[in-house]
Amino acid sequence: MTVRALLVDDHPVVRAGLRAMFESFEGIEVVAEAADGSAALAVAADQAQAGAALDVVVMDIQMKPMGGIEATRAFKAAGGPPVLILTTFDTQGDIVAAIEAGALGYLLKDAPPEQVQAAVLATARGERTLSPEITAALMERMQRPAISLSAREMELLKLLATGATNKELAEALFISQATVKTHLVHIYTKLGVDNRTAAIAAARREGLL
Incomplete structure (x- = not known):
């Protein structure tokens, strides 16, 4: 079964690069793209209405007018497809906010292609996927008294x-x-x-x- 993916990033060149990489992945098809969270929600709704629901959303964080964290929260609230965050932002605040918003995975854009492929497939299956760097950041956050912001x-x-x-x-x-x-x-x-x-x-x- 081929996983139907939506790429969400506000940089067209980045989206083009990700699409090119994804086209080399067996079992994954990029069926649509969006430049921000609100556009992604609209695309997902259109796909679902057409009877071709998405299997996974691969999304950046910092986008306008709607960023990835807010969009992830909206996808989760609507019972939409699972979200994998694929970004360059690795602060503990970003990671915690994304996970709290409902993202199943969090990966950095410099991850090896095979790791990205595995993460996309795992997210589509409903499995949580965190890169080693992200896991380490979360462990560090857990090992010290943390200020809990929503x-x-x-x-x-x-x-x-x-x-x-x-x-x-x-x-x-x-x-x-x-x-x-x-x-x-x-x-x-x-x-x-x-x-x-x-x-x-x-x-x-x-x-x-």
């Missing part, structure tokens, strides 16, 4: 580090500015700080960014 708080914290205003945070996450302020209060409390600059510094010390 997946949504992690998304907001990452955007906060870019210098985004409350209005920009609200637009990026499709929430109200009042909700942004509530999340910020929770983040500040958990990090033991009282402002944005201190929150970003604390998050970096904790390996969240």
